[in-house]
Amino acid sequence: MEELLYYPGCSLKDTAIGFEESAIYASRQLGIELKEMERWNCCGTVYSLTADNLMKQLGPVRNLVHAQEEGYEKVYTLCSMCDNTLKRSNRLVKNDPEKLEKINSFMDREEDYLGEVTVKHYLELLRDELGWDAVREPVREPLKGLNVAPYYGCMLTRPKEIGLDDPHNPTVLEDFISSLGAEPVDYPYHSECCGSYNTVEKKDIVLKQAGKITSSAAAAGADLIITSCPLCHYNLDTRQSEYIRRENSSKPVPVLYITQLMAVAYGNSDVCKFDKHAIDPREALALENKALKER
Numbered sequence: 001m002e003e004l005l006y007y008p009g010c011s012l013k014d015t016a017i018g019f020e021e022s023a024i025y026a027s028r029q030l031g032i033e034l035k036e037m038e039r040w041n042c043c044g045t046v047y048s049l050t051a052d053n054l055m056k057q058l059g060p061v062r063n064l065v066h067a068q069e070e071g072y073e074k075v076y077t078l079c080s081m082c083d084n085t086l087k088r089s090n091r092l093v094k095n096d097p098e099k100l101e102k103i104n105s106f107m108d109r110e111e112d113y114l115g116e117v118t119v120k121h122y123l124e125l126l127r128d129e130l131g132w133d134a135v136r137e138p139v140r141e142p143l144k145g146l147n148v149a150p151y152y153g154c155m156l157t158r159p160k161e162i163g164l165d166d167p168h169n170p171t172v173l174e175d176f177i178s179s180l181g182a183e184p185v186d187y188p189y190h191s192e193c194c195g196s197y198n199t200v201e202k203k204d205i206v207l208k209q210a211g212k213i214t215s216s217a218a219a220a221g222a223d224l225i226i227t228s229c230p231l232c233h234y235n236l237d238t239r240q241s242e243y244i245r246r247e248n249s250s251k252p253v254p255v256l257y258i259t260q261l262m263a264v265a266y267g268n269s270d271v272c273k274f275d276k277h278a279i280d281p282r283e284a285l286a287l288e289n290k291a292l293k294e295r
Contacts, residue, residue, distance in 0.1 A: 045082075122259070
């Protein structure tokens with residue numbers, strides 16, 4: 001069993017626990033043990049857009065220091081927001097020795113970060129290091145007949161310098177869906193912003209966005225939507241359910257994390273914690289997958 005260092009981030013210990021547990025299970029089926037970073041802290045959630053705001057870089061860089069302390073050259077992420085923040089901070093300090101020196105001086109109780117850790121998203125592990133044939137191999141319950149809409153959101157592919165795929169025409173989620181035996185659904189809003197943190201103070205904006213994105217996926221024939229972002233999941237799942245009640249609109253489209261879809265295909269939906277979703281996907285999965293329905 002190969003051991004890889006992974007950074008969970010805050011949401012995967014609370015609202016997105018099904019994301020983490022399904023990832024740990026799915027990874028083991030692939031011969032990988034995800035070793036949680038021992039001294040991780042919040043990544044800061046959103047990368048600072050102010051070039052001289054080095055205090056905002058302390059959180060993400062400290063995590064890279066901790067990976068370095070544990071002797072790892074790579075750290076893997078699941079949450080696309082954490083991935084985005086860690087990668088952008090890492091790129092900043094690797095390209096600017098003066099900023100790195102200042103950040104290291106701020107963190108005088110930590111060892112100096114040397115700029116030698118690489119941050120990788122879980123999808124990059126699947127696509128680039130394992131390959132889709134390896135992802136396909138443990139499938140016990142092929143998801144044939146299941147139409148799945150990929151949702152990239154903002155963070156997986158933007159900005160181009162750290163994105164894991166073409167920001168205008170990404171295909172990694174489509175390839176991922178196909179590797180599990182399901183059918184990827186093409187729809188126009190797969191990279192549309194979900195509304196992000198407007199969900200706190202401007203909920204109506206997010207309700208409309210969630211309604212537009214999920215309705216578009218449904219109109220294209222999607223049974224499910226998948227994502228790797230806990231905030232996107234909240235907005236497309238919880239806010240979608242609120243939108244449907246308010247608008248008295250059509251049948252909801254359940255939203256899953258990428259590793260939950262893997263766990264289902266690998267034969268264990270119990271680790272997915274579907275009871276924590278606002279829109280329970282189990283009915284849609286059972287209707288579309290005879291093997292699951294008979295279990």
